[in-house]
Amino acid sequence: MKFIENIGKFIIKLFSSFGKFILFILFFFKYLFKPKFYLKNNLSFFVNVFISSIPIIALTGIFSGMVLALQSYTGFSRFSAESAIPNIVVLTLTRELGPVLTGLMISARVGSSIAAEIATMRVTEQIDALKTLNTNYYNYLVTPRVISLTLALPIFVTLVDFIGVMGGYIVSVHRLGFNDNLYLLNTIDFLSLGDYLSGIFKAFAFGFIISIVSCYCGLFSDKGAFGVGSATTNAVVISSVLILSSNYFLTELFF
Amino acid sequence: MKIEIKNLKKKFNDNFVLKDISLTIEKNKSTIILGESGCGKSVLIKTIYKLFEFDSGSILYDGKSEVDIDKFSMLFQYGALFDSLKISENIAFTDFINNKTNFERKVLSLMNDVGLNKSIFDRYPSELSGGMKKRAALARALYKNPKVIFLDEPTTGLDPINSDKINDLILEVITKRKITAVSITHDIKSAIKTGDNYYFINDGIIQDKGDCKKILKTKNKIFKSFIIGAKY
Numbered sequence: 001m002k003f004i005e006n007i008g009k010f011i012i013k014l015f016s017s018f019g020k021f022i023l024f025i026l027f028f029f030k031y032l033f034k035p036k037f038y039l040k041n042n043l044s045f046f047v048n049v050f051i052s053s054i055p056i057i058a059l060t061g062i063f064s065g066m067v068l069a070l071q072s073y074t075g076f077s078r079f080s081a082e083s084a085i086p087n088i089v090v091l092t093l094t095r096e097l098g099p100v101l102t103g104l105m106i107s108a109r110v111g112s113s114i115a116a117e118i119a120t121m122r123v124t125e126q127i128d129a130l131k132t133l134n135t136n137y138y139n140y141l142v143t144p145r146v147i148s149l150t151l152a153l154p155i156f157v158t159l160v161d162f163i164g165v166m167g168g169y170i171v172s173v174h175r176l177g178f179n180d181n182l183y184l185l186n187t188i189d190f191l192s193l194g195d196y197l198s199g200i201f202k203a204f205a206f207g208f209i210i211s212i213v214s215c216y217c218g219l220f221s222d223k224g225a226f227g228v229g230s231a232t233t234n235a236v237v238i239s240s241v242l243i244l245s246s247n248y249f250l251t252e253l254f255f
Numbered sequence: 256m257k258i259e260i261k262n263l264k265k266k267f268n269d270n271f272v273l274k275d276i277s278l279t280i281e282k283n284k285s286t287i288i289l290g291e292s293g294c295g296k297s298v299l300i301k302t303i304y305k306l307f308e309f310d311s312g313s314i315l316y317d318g319k320s321e322v323d324i325d326k327f328s329m330l331f332q333y334g335a336l337f338d339s340l341k342i343s344e345n346i347a348f349t350d351f352i353n354n355k356t357n358f359e360r361k362v363l364s365l366m367n368d369v370g371l372n373k374s375i376f377d378r379y380p381s382e383l384s385g386g387m388k389k390r391a392a393l394a395r396a397l398y399k400n401p402k403v404i405f406l407d408e409p410t411t412g413l414d415p416i417n418s419d420k421i422n423d424l425i426l427e428v429i430t431k432r433k434i435t436a437v438s439i440t441h442d443i444k445s446a447i448k449t450g451d452n453y454y455f456i457n458d459g460i461i462q463d464k465g466d467c468k469k470i471l472k473t474k475n476k477i478f479k480s481f482i483i484g485a486k487y
């Protein structure tokens with residue numbers, strides 16, 4: 001009996017959290033259109049995110065591109081279709097791997113730190129303090145983070161796409177013996193704007209998901225040091241799962 | 256401002272924190288709330304501040320149930336200073352984030368009032384000791400000239416000498432500025448020193464109340480054992 005009761009409790013909690021999350025998003029939009037813009041705040045957050053993320057973005061891009069070239073060679077050489085490698089690399093990167101890997105890396109790098117920061121503010125009563133100082137936390141904390149990350153992710157994805165193609169180029173030319181001009185030509189020829197834009201559209205969506213989920217997890221964390229830890233974990237796990245699942249539906253959209 | 260609380264009830268899920276609280280906060284007096292850790296003191300003052308909603312009962316502010324909470328101010332238990340902002344930016348927070356610039360003189364005079372050296376004007380909270388953080392947080396609370404100030408355990412976590420200093424400071428500030436004060440403490444010495452009236456909360460209700468100067472003469476058994484436990 002206790003077991004069934006616990007399952008029931010869990011399900012109720014799940015639904016009420018989901019409802020709270022939807023309400024949170026609605027409030028976000030309400031305050032987005034009733035803005036009180038703290039410019040200094042927005043700008044410094046954007047710059048911070050940018051500087052702290054560039055190294056991992058570069059690493060993600062270069063190694064994905066390199067491994068992609070190597071792996072597709074293994075497969076395609078069996079049909080003597082090696083010439084398709086530049087196309088495969090650029091297509092896979094722009095349409096799929098660029099946005100998804102960037103999303104996952106940024107949720108680990110930035111999402112976790114947003115959740116930890118806001119959860120710490122919750123635990124140390126800084127969120128309450130904001131209210132006593134006549135400041136709305138949507139305007140002060142949520143909006144700058146969501147806007148910054150939603151705008152930053154397409155830039156990151158563009159970087160990953162570009163660096164990834166370079167990685168594929170390096171491996172193809174120096175390891176697999178491709179002609180360097182031909183490789184670049186094939187890459188550029190084959191890539192359509194639509195491919196790139198479908199990835200950028202995903203990037204906007206993932207940036208929004210990461211930031212809104214992380215803010216939510218931070219703001220509604222449990223009390224104590226334990227609360228900060230679980231807020232951080234939840235932020236990364238939930239945004240990663242949402243990225244992977246929404247990725248399928250976004251792909252269907254552009255199919 | 257006079258605040259009257261009648262039969263206030265507040266719970267979180269199955270946790271009945273405030274079961275039946277009635278008390279009166281007199282205008283320009285210092286009211287002390289006493290009670291064991293976890294008995295709901297912080298929840299009570301945050302409910303009065305309208306940071307929490309309550310389940311039943313009533314709170315009247317000068318006879319009305321509506322109030323502009325901008326007349327209130329709070330000193331949080333650990334200061335709740337914003338880590339990413341300088342001390343001066345913390346103290347003038349609202350002006351600072353709204354891009355007003357001429358707050359320097361007001362901040363300096365407040366820092367002087369609460370006994371902070373002006374050398375920490377550009378420091379960050381993490382560089383300050385516990386006592387200095389409390390002072391900075393008090394300066395931030397005073398910045399908007401509140402009518403009512405809520406102080407959540409202002410001396411907890413400080414050594415006896417610093418506690419004494421903070422108590423003197425609070426007393427000076429609230430009498431000089433004619434502010435209504437509501438303080439939480441479990442330090443009897445602080446209560447006697449800084450308070451006019453006290454309320455003792457136990458198990459969600461007011462167990463005892465009276466004049467702070469007569470705390471030690473209380474007849475209430477539970478409050479007596481609390482006083483002994485608090486090692487006065």
Ligand SMILES: Nc1ncnc2c1ncn2[C@@H]1O[C@H](COP(=O)(O)OP(=O)(O)O)[C@@H](O)[C@H]1O
Nearest residue numbers: 267270272290291292293294295296297298299
């Ligand atoms: N935001 C909250 N959500 C759920 N429970 C809370 C919340 N704030 C306080 N409580 C609970 O209310 C009770 C009283 O807490 P509190 O008022 O902080 O005690 P104290 O008297 O030490 O200030 C505790 O059991 C605490 O767990």
Ligand SMILES: [Mg+2]
Nearest residue numbers: 296297332407
């Ligand atoms: Mg408390």
